[in-house]
Amino acid sequence: MHWKIIGILASIIVTSGFIPQIIKGVKTKRLDDVSPGMYTFLLFGMALWISYGVHIKDTIIIAANIAGFTLSLTVLCLRFKYKKRRKNQ
Amino acid sequence: MHWKIIGILASIIVTSGFIPQIIKGVKTKRLDDVSPGMYTFLLFGMALWISYGVHIKDTIIIAANIAGFTLSLTVLCLRFKYKKRRKNQ
Numbered sequence: 001m002h003w004k005i006i007g008i009l010a011s012i013i014v015t016s017g018f019i020p021q022i023i024k025g026v027k028t029k030r031l032d033d034v035s036p037g038m039y040t041f042l043l044f045g046m047a048l049w050i051s052y053g054v055h056i057k058d059t060i061i062i063a064a065n066i067a068g069f070t071l072s073l074t075v076l077c078l079r080f081k082y083k084k085r086r087k088n089q
Numbered sequence: 090m091h092w093k094i095i096g097i098l099a100s101i102i103v104t105s106g107f108i109p110q111i112i113k114g115v116k117t118k119r120l121d122d123v124s125p126g127m128y129t130f131l132l133f134g135m136a137l138w139i140s141y142g143v144h145i146k147d148t149i150i151i152a153a154n155i156a157g158f159t160l161s162l163t164v165l166c167l168r169f170k171y172k173k174r175r176k177n178q
Binding site: 003006007009010011012013014015016017018019020021023024025028030031032033034035037038039040041042044045046048049051052055056 | 092095096098099100101102103104105106107108109110112113114117119120121122123124126127128129130131133134135137138140141144145
């Protein structure tokens with residue numbers, strides 16, 4: 001049980017990592033240095049993790065990867081939104 | 090076995106995601122928009138994942154997180170290196 005909590009904590013910390021990235025982006029209105037390739041890999045990988053989690057019926061894997069997928073998609077969308085906006089100015 | 094391969098593939102894809110970010114950074118010599126907070130969370134979370142993997146003796150968790158930890162640390166170091174270099178110019 002003790003180690004299960006470590007696993008859950010690890011998932012929460014890694015997934016929370018996207019939040020400071022989103023905050024930084026929203027504040028500076030710029031995410032040009034962020035690699036779209038990286039976030040494309042993450043989206044594919046996390047989608048696979050979700051299907052794996054569903055198959056082995058692991059709620060932690062499913063929840064962590066749905067959260068991670070949503071946050072990654074947010075970073076990617078903000079990146080293109082800010083880039084496009086600056087181009088049009 | 091088929092689903093184990095999906096899990097391994099998911100780990101490899103997510104971990105590989107850092108590579109396009111490193112390549113982008115090395116090419117542009119700029120990673121200012123990348124959040125150091127995000128990578129600090131990732132380093133802590135992945136260190137926990139490694140200890141969890143060691144405890145449950147799961148080679149995939151250990152390998153994926155050692156690779157992820159090393160690549161994240163690379164992104165974080167490059168970010169500060171390029172920022173410092175530009176400041177000194």
